[in-house]
Amino acid sequence: MGDLLAAPAEAAAGLAVYGARAVDASAPASTRRALVDAGVPGRLAAQDPTLWGPEAAAGAAVGLGWVYAHRRGRELLPQLAELTAELADLDHVVLAGMGGSSLAPEVIARTTGRPLTVLDTTDPGQVRAALADRLERTVVVVASKSGSTVETDSHRRAYWQAFLDAGMTEAEAGRHFVVVTDPGSPLEAVAAELGAISVLADPEVGGRYAALTAFGLVPCALAGVAVADLLDQADEFAASLDRTEDNPGLALGAALAAAATAGRDKVALVADGTGVEGLGDWVEQLLAESTGKDGLGLLPVVVESPDSPGVTGTEVLTVSYGGALAAGDVPTPGTATPDVAVNGPLGAQFLAWEYATAIAATVLGVDPFDQPNVAEAKEHTTAILAEGPPASAPSSVEGAIEVYPASGVAADLAGALRHLLDGMDDGGYLAVTAYLDRHADVAAAGLRPLLARASGRPVTFGWGPRYLHSTGQYHKGGPQLGSFLQVTGTVDVDLPVPGRPYTFGELQAAQAAGDRRALTGRRRPLLRLHLTDRSAGLAQLLDAVGSLRA
Structure with missing residues (x-):
């Protein structure tokens, strides 16, 4: 170094x-x-929109606002000061958002040492834990550019019901929400119905470029971050561009x-x-x-x-x-x-x-502002919620792990894992996607280095459905060289999504199944392992992967 x-x-x-x-x-x-x-x-x-070719020009013309978003972010500072003063008694900040709406605030909070609960999951255990944490002192920042993100809508519904169940009036519950969304989105209208404060975001900045817009600034300001410092740093750097x-x-x-x-x-x-x-x-x-x-x-x-x-x-x-x-x-x-x-x-x-x-x-030679394949998994999820989960049976059950390999692949755990690793293409990679609780089941992240050592290939790790709003686009739209290990887990105590005909557990399962459908439709190798007991299953899986040799 x-x-x-x-x-x-x-x-x-x-x-x-x-x-x-x-x-x-x-x-x-x-x-x-x-x-x-x-x-x-x-x-x-x-901010020349022609840099990425004629087909991308129209989208780039309304997507390049990020270049100087830090300057427009300054216009929010007085509103943020008023907001933090008005909600000073609500000192537990929960951010309900996905992808760029949650990842940048999480980095800011971690780097500055300020407490922020990021809720970007449909795992019922993780959602229930958030709902049980200091509810009376909680302000929920509901962040979605489109206003229709299913995970974020589900979180908003769950918190609204929790506030009412705690004895709050609707007016009192509405005070516990701050909505960040684009002007004219469905969520702006929902905020008005709830009596929640709305902060409108810059419509000329895409979600993954929105770190220094309202999506990054609002939750962090409420959490006590001096967000003006971030804008100053970006403004000084902008002179070099x-x-x-x-x-x-x-x-x-x-x-x-x-x-x-x-x-x-x-x-x-x-x-x-x-x-x-x-x-x-x-x-x-x-x-x-x-x-x-x-x-x-x-x-x-x-x-x-x-x-x-x-x-x-x-x-x-x-x-x-x-x-x-x-x-x-x-x-x-x-x-x-x-x-x-x-x-x-x-x-x-x-x-x-x-x-x-x-x-x-x-x-x-690609358009950096579109995400043409992101909607695919969402569409599969919607279809599975409507038609019910696909019928399937494990090829084998070993301890707390059910093994679901592709047809013709070894049925046992060790054989299925070995087949997945040995079958990677030249130039290929392995993606581990865990549809679990990223706090309670944090041990799952240990699979990445173990599999990288065993395979000698690049290995990524992502929490589902969080990863669908991150690397999901690459896996489906990028070079078709990926192999996939999906880990799911039994839900012991489920949680309804208020106003919807499904639970968080059913939504999570549908998202995992929709993801599998999108990947196998591309003929990509995929092994699903289902943990019937999450703690025991993870320990068993880590041990099995650790015993593999390159």
Whole structure:
């Protein structure tokens, strides 16, 4: 790491990118030079919607507001100050949102050390735990651009019923909600019916680029974050966006694109331990949803630490991220040196990664603002809720694990796992998707490093349905090289979704089944393992995976 940091960096406004020029120089021709010759930095700073081709121009014309969203975010500061004062007695902030609506606030809260409960699941156990936590002191931020996100609508319904069941009047319950949505969305009308406060978001910023809009600012301000500092950091960094030199966003975007075009299309994201917490999860959804389409894309792989399996590889570009950093500051003896290091304040990080992603998309030739395959799993979920779950029977039951392999695959657990790993395509990857409680069943995340070690291939991990709003677009629209391990679990105590003919458990099961239908429809290898006892099943599964050998 020290050698990387000792090399010249590209820096602006306290954010530095190390190693990017070396990645660009390793390509047959300089991607950065081609971008500069085409005037891309200045055109992107000027919000030119033609950068991604004529078919993308219309969407880009109304999707480039993120470039200067931090400046419009300042207009919200007086309203946020009033809001936090008015709701000062409600000190437990719950954010009900999916994808970009929840991932950026979670990073901000973790990095600044402020408490924020993020509810982006349909697991009934996780929802019930949130409802039981300090209900009388809870303010629920319901965040959805479209206003029709099924998970967020279900959370809103559950909290409304919980407030009424606790003895609140409808007027009192309405005070416990703050709605963030686009102007004219169905959720704006719902907010008026509830008597809830509405904060309208910028309609010219897509969800995954909305970190410095109302979606990121409202919940964090209520949680006590000094959000003006984030806007200041982004504003200072924005002065670099049109430069051909001293432009860290350009350096990062050119490195991502140069690596991808040279066959290094997996991006390992690793925190360097210098004060930016959880940024990899936000970058994951930004890169995957923005580039993973038309059979192309960058696959982000969030890894646990610099020495975790899967950090390096011939197809992998390793990028570390953190806050303040100087040469030699990170003691990482015996760990792999990243190819690129990105260090600086969080507000600048958000803008730098958004800019770099848009830059990389110009080289890849994809529209960074659409998500053409996201609706597919939703449509399958809706159909399954209407028609009932598909009938199926396990090929075998071992302890607390039911095994559901593809037809013709070994029926036992070890054989099915081995078949999945051995059957990965050249250039392929494994995605683990866990439709479980990401707090109570957190041990499931340990599957990623174990499978990366056993397979020697890039392995991603995502919580369902959270991942559907993140890497789900890449898995379905990007290069069709993925293999999938889906883990589901028995629901011991279910929870109704008020006003709907299904429970949270039924919704979660339908989402998992819809996801399977979308993936198998693409003829992708998929193994489902169902835990009849979650705790015992996870322990058993971790042991089984740990015994596999590469």
